[in-house]
Amino acid sequence: xxxxxxxAVDRIIRKGGxxxxxxxxxxxxxxxxxxxxxxxxxxxxxxxxxxGKKTIDGDTIxxxxxxxxxxxx
Amino acid sequence: xxxxxxxAVDRIIRKGGxxxxxxxxxxxxxxxxxxxxxxxxxxxxxxxxxxGKKTIDGDTIxxxxxxxxxxxx
Numbered sequence: 001x002x003x004x005x006x007x008a009v010d011r012i013i014r015k016g017g018x019x020x021x022x023x024x025x026x027x028x029x030x031x032x033x034x035x036x037x038x039x040x041x042x043x044x045x046x047x048x049x050x051x052g053k054k055t056i057d058g059d060t061i062x063x064x065x066x067x068x069x070x071x072x073x
Numbered sequence: 074x075x076x077x078x079x080x081a082v083d084r085i086i087r088k089g090g091x092x093x094x095x096x097x098x099x100x101x102x103x104x105x106x107x108x109x110x111x112x113x114x115x116x117x118x119x120x121x122x123x124x125g126k127k128t129i130d131g132d133t134i135x136x137x138x139x140x141x142x143x144x145x146x
Binding site for chain 2: 005020034036038041045054057060061062065
């Protein structure tokens with residue numbers, strides 16, 4: 001099941017400079033963004049759990065993004 | 074301007090295992106996903122332009138994702 005609407009992904013691709021966007025481009029980027037988001041959320045959930053927090057907040061997500069980019073997540 | 078709806082980002086974070094999600098978590102991940110998507114699209118647009126294609130398709134987006142992950146985009 002996908003969560004990010006087709007139209008949102010289409011707009012994002014056009015913001016990147018594309019004039020014409022195929023359906024397959026939208027489908028591939030949609031899946032990538034969802035997978036990436038779930039990975040970040042999973043890292044964030046582990047961090048929160050580690051420090052005994054039940055709520056994921058922006059600071060935790062920011063830390064999860066940094067960990068992911070460092071390849072340590 | 075943001076393109077990915079709040080509700081979609083909230084569902085993605087919950088798929089990553091979070092029970093409680095703060096507004097700030099959604100805002101931070103929303104911006105990250107959009108920035109990441111635009112970066113992929115920009116790389117894809119450059120690739121397409123390089124080979125004289127006007128339409129961005131799924132193969133081009135897949136290649137852009139691989140280039141980004143290799144740090145060469």
